[in-house]
Amino acid sequence: DTAVSQTPKYLVTQMGNDKSIKCEQNLGHDTMYWYKQDSKKFLKIMFSYNNKELIINETVPNRFSPKSPDKAHLNLHINSLELGDSAVYFCASSHADTQYFGPGTRLTVL
């Protein structure tokens, strides 16, 4: 069984559109994260939720809005997509110290 899953795996869309990426973890973890990996493979935290509450919000445009309907899910909605949003987005979850990552969603904005 997949521990941290993301859908979709690939997302190609036009500038200006709104899109969502879903993340689910079946590990029973309390904390979930969204990371962005750019074309140079640099990984940067975007958001962190603990028990459905936002605890970290890095300098991310407010076009990005995370939503956690329950402890096992953390979805990422992006409004008015821009070319610079093209990247791979990783969801992760953690309990105590170790983070476990999903397979990633490759977003391409045309």
Place this chain on the structure above:
Amino acid sequence: AQSVAQPEDQVNVAEGNPLTVKCTYSVSGNPYLFWYVQYPNRGLQFLLKYITGDNLVKGSYGFEAEFNKSQTSFHLKKPSALVSDSALYFCAVRDRGSGNTPLVFGKGTRLSVIA
């Protein structure tokens, strides 16, 4: 502030030879240190971590890492490299006293093991 440096963008090693991927860190307190591996078009996989205790940590796939507090380093090692070890390796750090703060990742080191 926390930071991680991986000074090498690329490490090349012949199959069967020992490999080292370097990592140095900076935190205000005591660190939690991690290594993750990313295979092409895949997510990050946890390899090993240092929390406390023995400075030499053993992890998955025969990898190990040594925590050196005086040099603020946490280099990843393997005695005998395999072609299948070729991947992107990330070192990450978190300050132990920082609650739920996320990991800070290095920029990654691409390991290429040549047959």
